[in-house]
Amino acid sequence: MIYTRFIACGDSFTEGMTDDFVEGQYRGWADRVADILASGSPDFTYANLAIRGKLVRQVVSDQVPVAMTFVTGKETVVSFHAGANDVLRPNYKQEIVLPLYAQAVRDLAASGATVLLFTVLERTGNTGKTADIWAARFSEFNKNVRAIAQEVGAVVADANEDSFMSDLRFLAKDRLHLNPMGHDRVAQGVLEVLGLPFAPQWRTPLPPAPAIPFLRRSLNYAQWFTSFLIPWMWRRVRRKSSGDGRSAKYPTPISWSISRPPDMSRSSLS
Incomplete structure (x- = not known):
């Protein structure tokens, strides 16, 4: 199928943190997918409504209704990924988050769009009580x-279909967001499930570290603790978000010129 529009909804994962910085914005897996979609349709348009730090209720209330107004039919792909920020919080309530997520997906599907969803990695190699709690939450x-x-x-x-994605070398220094290699792998996986051209070796694990x-x-660890974990915890204490005051990078569908010439013969394997 030829997709003529892509609307991306979500949080930092979909905004593109922390991929290459291109013209003042993180590139991200969604921009990478948009490149391939644009190469297949001269009339292709792309909107990215995602904002870092947003909780599922915020994505559902602020982004989903807007996304639905842009849908023209099955030729519109709407990606929806929200909830991971909720799961990581101490006061997480799955009895609220999970039904809210499900209803948003129903609404998007009812709009006639092709809906793209994501699972979340349940394990990233960490151990301990907190890691076990998060793994159980993400499993549900x-x-x-x-x-x-x-x-x-x-x-x-x-994300849990292949164990290689739990390799920490796909993460940025904050150990939370994807680096350029990670975003490339996600983009290739998305292209595959959408039935589009993708790098066939994208599932190849990295060589041993x-x-x-x-x-x-x-x-x-000390650098990570002081540079990333403490600021993250301090924002939680103050009920602040990294996305406060930020706007979506592409709030309405725009004609998309390829941000980087796609090379489908390779993926980020090193």
């Missing part, structure tokens, strides 16, 4: 994603 979250996708006929990009000396690991 993912069950909800798959169930509503089956109900409405949505397309799912499943060299051993990191204990002292270097300790220094890396």
